[in-house]
Amino acid sequence: MWTRKASFTFTGGIALILIGMMIANLQMMILGLTFIAFIVVNSWISGHGDVEVQRTLSADNLYKGDDLYVELLVTNRSNRNTQLLEVYDNIPHEMKLRSGLNQMRLNLKPGESARIRYVLRCPLRGHFSIGPVSLRSRNTFNLGVEEMLVDHHSDIVIFPQIKEVEEAFLRSRTPKMYTGATTLRTPGQGSEFYSLREYVPGDPFKNINWKAFARTGDLMVNEKCRDAVTDLYILLDSRDIARIGTVLKNPLEMGTVSAASLAAFFLKRRDSVALAIFDDSLAYLPPDTGDKQYFKILSALAGVSPKGKMPLQAVTNSLSGRFSRGSPVFIISSCEGDGTVPAAVRDLVGRGHEVTVLSPSSIDFERLVSRIPRMSYEVLKLERQNRLTTLAGSGAMVIDWMPDMDLSQALMQVRGY
């Protein structure tokens, strides 16, 4: 396709020839003819985008906030030069270039290749696709341009961030005993001896090994093997209301981070973790342990988007039959716009589950994006407090999670109201 420059040159050339003919001026005619000859000669070389593209990623799965290293190898497999070729690798708009550039101007000889390297920052979780590769071929004097696409995609999953969770705040009251010859061989609360280690302030005195102290002169404590596992159920609220706030800070984002962190923590302890995500439907991952379950949970959380308005009681009604007796249940929900939450929590507590409600404060998230009058804010806040107090009254542990609060910090305030 002709560029604007080519069109102007051609039109100018024709105009000069015609005017030259009209006023019998040979200079104008020759100038016009030269312009036309310039276009004609340059049309012999048009360049092409017949290139092979290969993209290599540093990882297929990343955590939110991590960097992704991308290398794009462009090879000219044809028997002619590409001429001036602009290569542009399309990246999702959610990702930001951290270093390098996702485009290059090049001129590849037959068989030659070029590498474009760049680093992307992934600030949002989700399933993304890098590509296609856009090509724009020009000739040297920018008279002809051709745009093409190489349909080459690389899929990537960005998992939610994993935050450190302190063990002290999360403990099962109802351990499930393994049968058979399963040995956990990890330090924790149990009966079997695991190892001897130096005393650190805060260790209970009952764990001090006095014989070892007498022998060595240093305070030593006994460590025990964990001999029990727990089934943990995480219920994540992904309803439309969970989108309140900014893109990076909203109840759903905080919910996915906490769900992923809790799952990581418990799976590391070799507990079984189940995940239920409810929005316009219910997605349920049955309890399991190990890396595979960890990957499944992270993948499920990566793809979560706010939609629908399924009530919590519908979730508990359909799932409570599958919950192990006395196992802890984590409900991650802002508890807004759902009148069934107290009943659902009451039902779970009544069945003997230890229920913890981690509730991101949606009013404070809303404040990040819109101005709420002070009086209205106070009223809304009071309503929320009442709602949480009702839940606490039902026997659940309730955490009011403010936007600027870290997860471990929020978990510290487990209280019964």
Place this chain on the structure above:
Amino acid sequence: MAEDVGLQRDVTVTGEVSPRTLHLKLLRKQWQIISLQVIATVALVGMYLEVVSNYVVGSIDHTMLFDTIELLIGDQLPIGDWLTGEGRSGLARFFVPLVLGLLVGGGMALLAFQTPKIQQRVKLGFIVTLIVVLIGQLMLSWLTGMLFSFDLRLPNSSELSTLEWPLLMILSMMILFLYLLPVIMGVRGIWGLSRRSIAWAIGFTLLFLGIHAILAFPLINGQLGTYGDSVNVIGAQFSDPTIGIFGLMLVNEQQFALILIAVLIMVFQESSYGVIRYLEYAYRLPESCKRDPEYVRQMDNVLNTHLKHTFGFLGLTGVATMIALGFHTVLLGFVEDSTGSQWAGQISESIELSLTYGLVISAAMFLSIMALLRFFVPWERIWGLIYSRRNADATPAGKEVVEI
């Protein structure tokens, strides 16, 4: 043993050897960029000299204007003849002013790369000097005159006559500046990387050619009377061709000069704009890309191709125009030789076919055939095949820059 192993050339630890990067400071000194700028400058000078020799010298050149002014004021202009070229003949009249124009343009380009503070100081200094030159002598003589006679008065005629020299000097400089405008602006654009200046240089040249074409138009030229005689008119009917390729005479010297002007305008335009375009691209690259050897290599490729195409394609453009202009003689010769009939003889002697219409139609026909050729002859594949054959045994010259 270890100390015997030196660092490779591209490795930088001590800072002795700096790797090639796309920083403007380095890129501006790269041979391809310098070559393009030199080509553009040579094309500009060549174009200017061709235009001047064809249309200006002996017709409306600056020395004639200076002579007329000197005749009017009855005195010599303050600017020296060696500087204006007065007294010389032909194109030699323009040699010294041309050098002057190149220096002024170069100076303006150099100024463009200074800090705003220095630029401001230089501009201020120039204005102050101009004011001092213009009215300094008058003020000095007038004020001292008033001081010694202890009298408040207007400057007298002898004091006012001190204005004559600076005014004539400034007038002469302005005339020279006007004549050298394409060169000054062109050089400033090429070396000072200014698109606007390049556009000024080309625009002024085209404007001059346009005005000249209008003035040379017989109807208007006739109205100008004796002034019209001084306009160099190039006729539409030419003598027999004397310049050609492969023994085939295509154009005469006058036509060749006109083709040369057109081709040089394009060489100047493409080279100067090309330099700016590539430097702009390099400037916009992020720091990490500027240091990336891959980007450096591809920039080399692009620049080398531009250089090759500047010579190849613009040279071919000139040749194609020459052939297009001489194509009617080829056609007429072909008709005459192929048929040998009386009609063919009459056709070949037909003067209409040698005039503008016939010439343009045959040229357009030739260019159309050339344009169609691209669909029959795969030039790019042929060149690519030759390249592949030539480089079949060559080892890849990839050299990685190691960052420590």
